[in-house]
Amino acid sequence: MQYVIIGSSAAGISAVEAIRTKDKDSKITVISDEKKPLYSRCLISYLLAGTIDEKKIWYRKDSFFKDNKVDALLGVRVREINAKNKEVILNNKEKVKFDKLLIATGASPKLEDIPGIDKKGVFPLRTIDHTIEVQAMLDRVKSVAVFGGGLIGLRAAYALKIRGKDVSVFVKSESILSQIADKGAAGIMQRRLEEKGIKIFIGVAAKEITGDKSVKGAVLDNGSKYACELVIIGKGVSPNIEIAKDAGIKTNWGILTNDYLETNVKDIFAAGDASETNDIALGESSVNAIWPAACEQGRIAGLNMAGEKEKYQGSLAMNSIEFFGLPVISVGITRPKSSAYEELVKKDTAMNIYKKVVLKDGVIVGVVFVNSIENIGVIGALIRNKADITGIKEIILDDYFDYGKAIPLIKKSKTGFKEQEFKETVMTL
Amino acid sequence: MKKIYCNIKKCLGCGSCEIACAVEHSRSKKLDSAISENPLPIKRRKAEFIEEGISVSTGCQHCDNAACVAACMSGAMYKEAKTGLTQHSRDKCVGCWMCIMSCPFGAITREKLEKQVVKCDLCPDRNKPACVEACPTKALSLGTFKEFKQLCNM
Numbered sequence: 001m002q003y004v005i006i007g008s009s010a011a012g013i014s015a016v017e018a019i020r021t022k023d024k025d026s027k028i029t030v031i032s033d034e035k036k037p038l039y040s041r042c043l044i045s046y047l048l049a050g051t052i053d054e055k056k057i058w059y060r061k062d063s064f065f066k067d068n069k070v071d072a073l074l075g076v077r078v079r080e081i082n083a084k085n086k087e088v089i090l091n092n093k094e095k096v097k098f099d100k101l102l103i104a105t106g107a108s109p110k111l112e113d114i115p116g117i118d119k120k121g122v123f124p125l126r127t128i129d130h131t132i133e134v135q136a137m138l139d140r141v142k143s144v145a146v147f148g149g150g151l152i153g154l155r156a157a158y159a160l161k162i163r164g165k166d167v168s169v170f171v172k173s174e175s176i177l178s179q180i181a182d183k184g185a186a187g188i189m190q191r192r193l194e195e196k197g198i199k200i201f202i203g204v205a206a207k208e209i210t211g212d213k214s215v216k217g218a219v220l221d222n223g224s225k226y227a228c229e230l231v232i233i234g235k236g237v238s239p240n241i242e243i244a245k246d247a248g249i250k251t252n253w254g255i256l257t258n259d260y261l262e263t264n265v266k267d268i269f270a271a272g273d274a275s276e277t278n279d280i281a282l283g284e285s286s287v288n289a290i291w292p293a294a295c296e297q298g299r300i301a302g303l304n305m306a307g308e309k310e311k312y313q314g315s316l317a318m319n320s321i322e323f324f325g326l327p328v329i330s331v332g333i334t335r336p337k338s339s340a341y342e343e344l345v346k347k348d349t350a351m352n353i354y355k356k357v358v359l360k361d362g363v364i365v366g367v368v369f370v371n372s373i374e375n376i377g378v379i380g381a382l383i384r385n386k387a388d389i390t391g392i393k394e395i396i397l398d399d400y401f402d403y404g405k406a407i408p409l410i411k412k413s414k415t416g417f418k419e420q421e422f423k424e425t426v427m428t429l
Numbered sequence: 430m431k432k433i434y435c436n437i438k439k440c441l442g443c444g445s446c447e448i449a450c451a452v453e454h455s456r457s458k459k460l461d462s463a464i465s466e467n468p469l470p471i472k473r474r475k476a477e478f479i480e481e482g483i484s485v486s487t488g489c490q491h492c493d494n495a496a497c498v499a500a501c502m503s504g505a506m507y508k509e510a511k512t513g514l515t516q517h518s519r520d521k522c523v524g525c526w527m528c529i530m531s532c533p534f535g536a537i538t539r540e541k542l543e544k545q546v547v548k549c550d551l552c553p554d555r556n557k558p559a560c561v562e563a564c565p566t567k568a569l570s571l572g573t574f575k576e577f578k579q580l581c582n583m
Contacts, residue, residue: 014499042502043523052523059504059521292500292531299499320526325541329530373529374538377496381533403534404477404485407437421490422533424574428437428581429483 001026003305004088004096006078006243007104008032009041010291011272011298013060015102018302020068028070029096031088034127035075038064042291044131045152049159057128078105081247083265100267100305103244103255104298107237107273107289112147116209122231125156134230141165143228145218147206149176151319153234154193158323160230161198168199168226176200179236180319182334184345185354185368192326192352206231237289239274252276254287259311261301269305271297278314280384281332281365288315316384320373326352329373331380332366333358341365346397355397362388364396375402382406385416430513433549433558434577435486439568440476442484447472449563450488453552471538473549474560486560486569489536489549491515497528497537497548519545 003019005012008030016028040059046052065072073090080089081103087095109124111117121137123130142165146157149171161167169176175186176193190200201220208219209231217227239254250256250264254276261269261277272294279286293315303310318331334356336343342359351371357379358366363386367379379396382389387409395401403425410417411426448460455463455470463470476486495515497506505521506528508514524544529537537548551571552558561569570580 010502040502040504042525042527046523056503056521056523059502291502292496292527295499299494318530320530322524322526327526329526331530373526375535377530377532377537378535380531384533400477402475402477403487403536404475404479407479407485408483419492419494420574421492424434424577425485425487425490425534426437427578427583428435 002097002099003028003102004098004100005030005102005104006088007102007106007272007274008034008037008072008074009104009106009272010294011104011106011301012102013038013064014295014298015104015271015302015305016068016070018299019306022303022306022308025069028068029073029098030065030070031073031076031078031090031096033075033077034129036128037074038062039128040291041126044125044128045155045159047128048125048131048134048156049162051159051162078243081243081249081268083247083249083268086267098267101269102298102301102305103249103263103268103270103274104272104294104301105240105243105274107239109152109233109237110235111233112206112235114206114208116211116215117233119209119211119215120213121211121215121229122209122233124233125152126237134232137230138163138165141229143226144168144230144232145170145206145226145228146232146234147218148232148234148236149173149200149202150179150234150236151177151321152236153232154323155321156232156234157193157198160232161196165230167197168201168228169193170201170204170206170220172203172205175202177328178335180317180330180334181328181368182356184347184356185328185330185334185370188352188354188370189323189326189328192324196324237273239276239287239289241274244270244274252285256285260304260309261297261312262304269301271301277312280314280316280386286315286317288317290318292318313384316380318380326371327373328368328370329376330366330368331376332364332383334366334368336360336366344393344397357396359389362390364389372399378403378406381417385413387413387416430491431551431572432491432514433488433551433561434570434572434574436568436570436577436581437483437485438581439566440484440486441566441568442476442478442486443565444476445563445565446474446486446560446569447476449559450474450549453555453559454547468540468542471540471547473536473538473547475535486564487534487536488560489515490534491549496531496533500527500531502527514551515548516550517546517548522546
C-alpha cells in the first residue's frame with residue numbers, strides 16, 4: 001500500500017497518525033509546499049505577539065516524519081493529480097504513485113483586488129513565513145492598518161498592539177467577528193479592544209494601498225487617508241481546490257466527499273480547510289475551515305484510507321479567542337437569519353459576561369459565551385447530538401449548568417450520545 | 430484503560446471528592462493550608478444534586494477519540510499510548526481554550542492567570558486518586574469499565 005498526503009498541517013498530520021495506528025509499515029509520502037511544516041497555524045499570531053515561546057509553535061516533534069516512517073517532500077508543490085494513473089505530478093515534474101491519496105491542501109488567504117496590494121509591507125497572516133517577515137520589519141513600523149474584523153484580522157491587530165504598535169482595524173461588516181459571534185458578544189469584545197487602544201472603524205474598507213515600493217498608507221472607501229507602514233489583510237480564506245477540480249473531483253466551495261470523506265473518485269480522500277462537509281447546525285454542506293474539524297477529518301480520512309469504515313458525523317463551526325484577558329467562544333449558528341430561530345440571552349454587563357443560545361424547533365443550534373466559558377463544550381455536545389432540551393431550557397444559561405444537569409436527558413435520548421463515554425456516565429442512572 | 434467511574438445510585442453529591450481533589454492539587458496538599466493558598470487550588474471534579482434520587486460526580490472521561498485532543502492546536506493535550514489516558518502538558522499549553530470549547534463533559538477548567546488548563550490527571554503521586562479515596566459511599570471507583578460494571582452488578 002502506498003499512501004500519499006498532499007498537505008502537512010492539521011489534517012495531513014492527523015491522517016498520518018491515524019494511518020499509523022492501523023498500518024505500521026506501508027509507505028506514506030507527505031507533500032508540502034512549506035519547507036518547515038509541523039507548526040501550528042493557529043499559533044502564529046501568538047508568536048507575532050511574543051506571548052509564547054517560539055518552541056511552542058512546533059506542535060509535533062522535529063522527528064515526527066522519521067518517527068512515523070514518512071517520506072516528506074517539503075517545499076514542493078503538486079501540479080497535477082492524475083486520477084487514472086493514480087499518481088501526483090510535482091512542479092519539478094517528478095511523479096509519485098499512490099494507492100490512496102489524501103487532499104489536505106488547506107486554504108489560502110483572500111487578498112483584495114485593489115491597487116497597491118502587491119506593495120512591500122502588505123501581508124495576510126497565514127504562514128509562519130508571513131509572521132517572520134512581519135517580525136523582521138517591526139522596528140520600522142509605527143502604525144498598522146488591519147483590514148478585516150474577523151479572527152485573522154483581530155488576532156493580528158491584538159498581536160501588533162501588544163508589540164506596541166498603533167493599530168487601526170477597518171471592518172466592512174456591521175460589526176467585528178460577524179462570522180463567529182452575534183452583535184451582543186461582538187460589542188463587548190470591541191469595547192475591550194478599544195479600551196486597550198486598538199482603533200476600530202466599522203463600515204470601512206480599503207480602496208487603495210499607497211506608497212512607492214513599500215507601504216506608506218491606505219486610501220479608504222470613505223475617501224479618507226490613513227498613514228501606516230504595515231497593512232494586514234484579514235479577509236478570510238478560500239479552500240485550495242484547483243488541483244482537485246482539474247483532476248475531475250467534485251467541488252463546490254470546497255472539495256466534496258461522502259460520509260467516509262472519500263471524494264467521487266475512488267481512493268482519493270479530502271480533509272481539512274480544503275473540504276466541504278455537512279454542517280451539523282446548518283443541516284447543509286459548508287466549509288468549516290477550523291483546526292478541530294481539520295484534525296477530526298484528517299483522522300477519519302486516515303483510518304478509512306487504511307481500510308477502516310469510520311463515518312464522519314459532520315462539522316460544526318467553532319472558535320475560541322481571547323483578547324486582553326476576555327475570552328469568547330462560539331459554536332454553531334450565532335446570528336440566525338430568520339424568525340424560525342429562538343434566542344435565549346443572559347448578560348451581566350458589569351462583569352462583561354454574555355451568554356446566548358440559539359434554538360430551532362426546540363433543539364440548540366448555536367451558542368456564544370463571553371467571559372464565562374466553562375461548560376460551553378456541554379452545550380456543543382447538545383448541539384451535535386440534536387438533544388431535546390425540554391426540562392433544562394430554563395437553566396441552560398445558568399452559571400451552575402453543567403454536564404451533570406444534562407445527564408437525565410442524555411439517558412432518555414434515543415438517537416444521540418452514541419459514544420461509549422456518554423453511555424458509561426449514565427449507565428447507573 | 431483504568432479511569433474514575435461514578436455510580437449514580439450511591440452518589441450523594443456531598444462534594445467530598447471535590448475537596449479531596451482540590452487539596453491533592455494544592456501546593457501544600459493539606460486541607461488547612463490549601464484553603465488559604467493564593468491562587469486557590471482548582472478541583473477537577475464536580476459533585477452535585479441533579480433531581481430527586483439523582484446525584485453525580487463527574488470529571489474527565491479520558492475519551493477514546495478525545496475531542497479536546499483533536500482541538501488542541503499546540504499539542505498540549507494528548508493521548509498517552511501506554512495507558513490510554515488523556516494527558517495535558519503544561520509546557521505546551523498556551524491557554525487558547527479550544528479544549529474547553531470541545532469537551533462534551535465540561536471537565537476542563539481555566540487557570541486564568543497562568544493561561545493554562547487543568548483536568549483530571551488521576552493523581553499521579555498516589556496509588557488511588559484522592560477523590561476515590563475520599564468518597565464516603567464508595568460511589569467513585571478506579572478501574573476498567575468491566576470492573577465498574579461488576580462493581581455495580583450490571
